[in-house]
Amino acid sequence: MNPREVALACLLQLSKKDVSISSVVDEAFNRYTLNSRDRRFVNALVYGVIRWKQQLDWVLGQFVNPKFRLDSKHRAILRLGAFQLLHLDGIPPHAAIYETVQLAKKNRKTTGFINAVLRSVQRKASELVYPSLDTHPIDHIAYSMSYPKWLVKRWIQSRGLPWTLAFCEASNQIASLSLRIDINKTYRDEFCEYLKSIGLSPKVSTFVPDGIVIENNAILDKNKGTTLDKDNILKDVITRDDVYVQDESAMLVSYLLMKDAPKLVVDLCAAPGGKTTHIASMIGNTGKVIAVDITKKKLTLLRENCSRLGVKNVDTLTIDATSADLSFIKSADAVLIDAPCSGFGTLRRHPDARWNKTSNQLLVLNDLQYKLLESAARHIKPGGIIVYSTCTVEQSENQGIVSRFLKNFPMFLVENAEDCLPEIPKNAITPEGFLQIFPHEHGIDGAFAARLRRI
Ligand SMILES: C[S@@+](CC[C@H](N)C(=O)[O-])C[C@H]1O[C@@H](n2cnc3c(N)ncnc32)[C@H](O)[C@@H]1O
Incomplete structure (x- = not known):
């Protein structure tokens, strides 16, 4: 074919x-x-x-x-x-x-x-002339930028027209390949030199100390005419034991959780293990991560990722975290809830996410997201931390869930993300102290995270 x-x-x-x-x-x-x-x-x-x-x-x-x-x-x-x-x-x-x-x-x-x-x-x-932006902004964006009308309407209503135009434009770009390097094993600068030597053009991340970005998978011209095969070069890179393909916004969430160096972390929505393996490598041999997921098959993938990366301090548990007995959380210093979400922050990498969601599905997700947070909150010890994160820009899945939670659980306080991520641009922190990344403002995937402490 x-x-x-x-x-x-x-x-x-x-x-x-x-x-x-x-x-x-x-x-x-x-x-x-x-x-x-x-x-x-x-x-x-x-x-x-x-x-x-x-x-x-x-x-x-x-x-x-x-x-x-x-x-x-x-x-x-x-x-x-x-x-x-x-x-x-x-x-x-x-x-x-x-x-x-x-x-x-x-x-x-x-x-x-x-x-x-x-x-x-x-x-x-x-x-051809698209419907006018002035008189028919929803149709204009839906047809000229290729988004479903219900989402365009929702974004214009919640965030305004300039935000929606900029977000839709940025979310149609093709994202660069972003890698996390295990800096316990490999110096980032040396790794960049290695990548250059095999014809790739890497840049170090300005958001996290272990991120490297390879612009549009670009390979330098010097490889033209050689027998080097770009796919095989990249495959060799991304299957190394010190490399995980992960967006910088996802890496930031692990740093938000790891302030105060917790020793026992429960990751309640862990598969395929991007954040679990990051956190486990930051904790090192003196602590561990309990990686929970509802899907057995996905946890197999997580274990494979741990084994490739040589991560040994992860235990896995297949349960539904909304209904199972979570009393084991009592011994944890911190819990991560990287909740299932609409994924609208990652439209650059997953363009189909815009077509396969409905507003009813968002409501179902909201329910699940709240239940996950509530279940963890009932068990975390005083002083313990919960980080709630998503890879979406939807307010109902982000601020909406956390503000409802804080009303019902007044024994939790928000800790300002800026205090945990000192290098982060000011506009990535909301007035409430949440981390909020937008592709059009920060050039990386959209994400949200709130750090909550049980007092
Ligand atoms: C956004 S993904 C997590 C990504 C992961 N943290 C990472 O960095 O690779 C959400 C995960 O939550 C899991 N999940 C969904 N509902 C769950 C539930 N009720 N209990 C536990 N895990 C659940 C899904 O199977 C999925 O793997």
Whole structure:
């Protein structure tokens, strides 16, 4: 199969099942043999079409008679073609159209139709006018930036138009690869030198002492013409025993928790173990982390991550933390609740998250998030710390949960995140003292965290 055929197969699977893009793409890479250049092309096509789906449909809708009923295959082919024409540099339009039309080649009638629509997109898309930002801001953002209307409306109502425009723009960018280095094993500067020596262009994180960012997975030109394979270089890097792929905003949460150097930490929503392994390596041999998760399979992944990283001070426990007996928390110095959430802070990496949530699902999540916090709070000892965190920007999942909690549990006080994260930009701390990261302001994934002490 060629890359466009593989991308089409992935898109068709995504239109049928509620599965993540990464699992569908990974499965396709296992099934079909593609070189690293073609794999990158498949990734660009699948993630790009999902990210820009609503914009692509709006543009295509200007050229396809609404009475014409497109089946999912032809819709996906048209989206693939329009995405290449509107968003991918470096592919001559005639080649993009010709190769895309070939995807429908079994049916001569439809190839003519797809060819005609894509030629119209090529010729006329730049003249199209989106609904006005002044008079129809929701439609303008929904179609021109490709977001569901209910979310755009929600963000404009809660945070205002300038925030929504900036957030939507930043969340459509392709995020850099962000790595956490185990600084107990490896000096960060030396690791950066190593990365440069193999053709990568790393930068040290300005947020955390163990973060390294590799801009857009860039590989230096000096590797051109050599036999080095970019995918294999990156695979070798990210499977090392001193490296974990993790966004800087996620790393900040572990630092927020680790102030005062707790020795026994319970991580109540631990899998796949990004924060567990970070915290465990900070605690070292003199303490441990109890890693809890509701999903057995995910905890297996967590144990595999611990074993790859040589982390030995983690015990695991499969339970539902909202209903199980959590009395073991009494001995903990700190509890982390990295709650399941909408993930809207990570739209750069997971563009599908915008399409697969509803406002009702947010309410269900709110319920779960509150219950997790409440269950931990009933057991933590006086003086103990709870850090509640999410990777979303939704106020209802963040400030909403914590303020409801503080009303019902007045024996908890907020500790200002600024005191734990002295290097953090001032605008990443809310007036209440919570950590709040936005991609458009800080250039990293959106995240929220509150540090709460039981008095
Ligand atoms: C945001 S993820 C945690 C990510 C993890 N902290 C990390 O840094 O890699 C949320 C996790 O909570 C788990 N979870 C959801 N409901 C739960 C419950 N009732 N009890 C325990 N874990 C739960 C999910 O299985 C999922 O692994």
